[in-house]
Amino acid sequence: MSKTARSFADLKPLARELQAARVAAEMERERRAAAARLAEQERRVFELTVGPVTPLRQADRVLHEVPRPEPEPRQREADERAVLLQALSDDIDIDTLLDTDETLSFRREGISLEVVRKLRRGHWALQAQLDLHGLRRDAAREAMSQFIHDSARRGLRCVRVVHGKGHGSPGREPVLKGRVRRWLVQKNEVLAFVQARASDGGAGALIVLLTGTA
Template structure:
C-alpha cells in the first residue's frame, strides 16, 4: 500500500515538473515571437486549383536527342557535295577556303576512326559515337578511314558513300574532304568539327 502511494506521489511530481517545463517553453516562445493575434475565420474555402497535365519533359528530350543522333542510309548526299575530285562538303556559311585549308593539312589531325572490316550498321554506330566523343573532347579535326573497298565484293568501296552521307547529317560536322595521299587518300576523309566556341 505504501509502495503504491509512493509511486503515485512520484508520478504527480513528474507531472508537475513536465507542466512547469511546458509552461516555461511557452513563455520563452511568447517572448521570442512577441504578441500574436489569431487569424479571423472568414468562412471561405480555398478552391483546389486544377493541376496541369504532367508533361514528360525528359522523354521529349530523349526523343529529340535520338532524332538528332539518327543517321539515315537513304540520305542523298551528292547534291550537297562540291563537284571537285575530292567531293568535299562544307556547311552553308563556311567559306571554300576552309575546305582548302583542311585539304592542305592546316588543321592537325587529332583523332582517327578506322571503319575497316565493319558492317554498315556497326560502322554507322561507331561513327556517331566517335563524333560525339570528339565534340565532347573539343577536337576540331579528325580522320575517318572508310577504306578503298579492296576487300569488298566487286572491290567496290561500300562505306565510302555511306560515310559521306552520314557526315553530312551530323550538325557538328562543318566540312570534310578526301584526305591527302599521305593521310589515306581516297580511303579516308578529313573532317572538320564545329569549334566549342568562336568561328571556324
C-alpha cells in the first residue's frame, strides 16, 4: 500500500469521531431547546390555562404601620376590684340615713326631697341594670360595687339594682335587700335611691340616681 493510501486510511477514524461529535452536539442542542420550551410552558402555565393576562397597573400605595394595642392593666384592675370589695361593710348602721317613708328611700346630704320624688316617679330613664339573683354575698357585693363604679364612669344617670324579693331564700326573707342598701349608701357615686315601682320590680329592686344628675 502506498504512503498516500495509508494516510487516507488513518483519516477515516478521525472522520468518524468528528461525525459522532457533531451528532452528539446536535442532540444536546435539541435536548436543551426542549428543556427550555418545557420551562417556559411551566412558567406560563396560569396564562396558558386561563388565557391572556393583562398585568394590573401599579398604583402608588402608602403602607400604614398598625399600632400595637395598649397593654391591659390587669394588675391595676385587680387592685381596684379588691379595694372596691373591701370598702363596703355589712355592719354599717344606716337606719339614721334612710328617709322613713313607705320604701325607706335614701338621699345624700344636699339632695332635696323633690329629687327623690322625681326618682320615684320615673323622671330619669333607666340606662342600665344589675341583677344579683343567685349570687352569694361576696360575689353580689363585688358585682354591685363594680356596676355602680362603671356606670358612674360612663356617665349614666339612672340605674336599677335587682336584689330579689327573697321568695327563693331560706325563710323567704330577702337576704340581699338590706345589704344592698348598706352597700349603696357607702358608694360616693350614689346620690339617692328608692324602691322601684311595681312595673320596674317593686320590692325586689332599687332605682339608683348617680352623681352629676341632681
